[in-house]
Amino acid sequence: MSNAILEDGAAKTGVGVTLSMQQALNRALDEILAENPKAVIFGEDCGQLGGVFRVTDGLQAKHGADRVFDTPLAESGILGLAAGLAMAGFHPLPEVQFDGFAYPAINQIVCQIARMNYRSRGSLPMPVTLRVPSFGGIRAPEHHGESLEALFAHVPGLKVVSPSTPHEAYHLLKYAAARPDPVIFMEPKSRYWQKGAVDLKTADAGGSAPTGAKVMREGRHLTLVAWGAMVFRCLQVADLAAEDGIDVEVLDLRWIKPIDAAALVTSVQKTRRAVVVHEAPLTSGLGAEVAQLITQGCFDTLKAPVERVTGFDVPYPAGDLEDEYIPNIDRILFGVQRVLEYRRG
Template sequence: MTRTTMVQALNSALRACLDENPRTLVMGEDVGALGGVFRVTEGLQKDFGESRVFDTPLAESGIVGTAIGLALRGYRPVVEIQFDGFVYPAFDQIVSQLAKMHARSLGRIRLPVTIRIPYAGGIGAVEHHSESHEALFAHTAGLRVVTPSHSDDAYWMLRQAVADDDPVVFLEPKRRYWDKGEVHTSGASRALHEAAVVQPGQDLTLLAYGPMVKVCLDAAAIARTEGRRLEVVDLRSLSPVDFGTIQRSVEKTHRAVVVHEAPVFLGMGAELAARLQERCFYSLEAPVLRVGGFHAPYPPSRVEDAYLPDPDRVLEAVDRALAY
């Protein structure tokens, strides 16, 4: 077991993938000599060469299209999109080609492409550098969509994603890049698409993923001083969703609040709330509530704290749910 930042964990995971499979490639803008904007790929080109870790033009559609072609030729590309808001030019390639090829070929073609995307806010960045667009990808059949919330999951989930024969959108919560955590060297503690109960409780379930898991743990710690025990579930996977773990938690606590950075309107919380209403109707003692960003473009950095959910907003929703 080692203690490391999420950036270092991701770097180690990529290094392990490159070392284990000579057909694994790392590609993207500035991933080579620079090591990426966040230094996730630092040192990889030096150790594995320019033919396996290489810079691409500033053309996201071309980057993903090239990765699809490489996958068709038997390679296992790992694509880095430099910032969340830069992925839109590649959206057509991702949803029309990458996600559809397996079904289009009646199962004959697999595209083992991993697309790494730093996402969400909290770092004081400019426009198009703090967006949460996970619902766009989770809505697209044919894509696996996952997001770690700490270093151990970052390491093992990225290795699992690269080893998967299906395309995976790997969302990295950039504001957690420098948080340190333990990484277990013995092996992954759970499957790629398995949710995790990270804080047991009995009064209400908080459902979160990526950057909001820590916010919910902080809210649960505050609630504990007030005599309320909140259960925190880290979804980890957004497509597919581990509804079994979620359902068992909500059937135990009888209440749920879903928390994410993306706008509440048509966000992941809408699907989770609808499914819980269907599957836990006779167990619920209050409506499933949602906490998230506002239905507006991501704001300038000087006011992003007013936009992003914090423990106070989470606990306000908890109070409303417990009042029923």
């Protein structure tokens, strides 16, 4: 696929191009394949079809069926193949078609990919970048809207990242694919069609690498912490709160593991209040870890306990109920209100 095809329907801007997240990821993968002859992409329907969400569209035609290819419907086999290819010196970029389909491959991810570098004392690194279309918001059936970030983040040896915009998707994927470690790249599938400006040269301000958390909106009264699709929802909440004179800061965690504790502390020390928002269930969700890091670093300055607005402690529901499950604007605003109105007894 040529850059001309990749930019089809993408308007050029002063900082680069305007792309959807799907287009930004496609472009990043195209460049990774061109720059790294050991990079290979594979998964269910990744080759000729270009993936369910067309993220790998056209890549097989451009780079060949030995670099971009389809696999059987067997997630354990896909990730087992990734481990073997990494041991042979390749850089695998496998795709699990939907988040919930990752469960059958947990043994390969946890017991092989995450541990091999440690187990071999560095002689068998695992430069595996696993792309996982993640989270809800597309009204899909069961096992198509899971939020597995806490599960992956709990596993030693794995890094976990989730982009929130096309710009972040492009740069975070390229950065993840250059790591010598296994990275779980969680793509918010409800945002695949979101368009935005992508600076193809500069990842972050000052040209720095896309590491750690990122302030998406400055604020004074409260910090909203989120990742993936919930960042956009928190920005919507911040706009509405501003109409009532409430100045909300929005912090995109980006890297779910390792968590940028310093950025959390810096933001919340300024605002003195925090609400963590995620789609996963409440109990043992990543919000608990984030809340602890905030409490530990800001204990003397917090004006209220850290609030969590999350999914519920039930299996992900059918599509016609997901609007009740995923944190919506009203639920997040109520969380903001509870924190702002908190008074010590």
